[in-house]
Amino acid sequence: MGWFTPDFYLPDEDLFIEITTMSQKLVTKKNRKIRLLRELHPEVRCKIFYQRDYLHLLIKYDLETPGDTAPDAPAPTRIPGPVQVINLGETETG
Numbered sequence: 001m002g003w004f005t006p007d008f009y010l011p012d013e014d015l016f017i018e019i020t021t022m023s024q025k026l027v028t029k030k031n032r033k034i035r036l037l038r039e040l041h042p043e044v045r046c047k048i049f050y051q052r053d054y055l056h057l058l059i060k061y062d063l064e065t066p067g068d069t070a071p072d073a074p075a076p077t078r079i080p081g082p083v084q085v086i087n088l089g090e091t092e093t094g
Contacts, residue, residue, distance in 0.1 A: 004033045006046055014045060021051035 006016035020030050027050065034046055057063075
């Protein structure tokens with residue numbers, strides 16, 4: 001697996017956030033990395049937000065209304081923030 005770099009770190013909550021708006025194949029890979037992270041570093045808290053969660057937050061906080069984006073517009077895949085890298089080691093998960 002190697003390295004995992006979550007999108008955000010919330011220091012007040014001591015929580016890493018990973019946002020994934022990609023294809024299901026890549027979401028499955030990220031889920032696997034999060035599981036491995038939890039196995040190797042149970043003290044590290046990490047929450048995954050999927051595309052539906054991200055879009056729900058945009059609408060909830062009035063940052064975007066349903067239908068504002070073109071149906072074929074690509075969803076964002078990363079929101080800017082400081083890079084946090086976590087070493088997952090050289091473990092293979094198959």
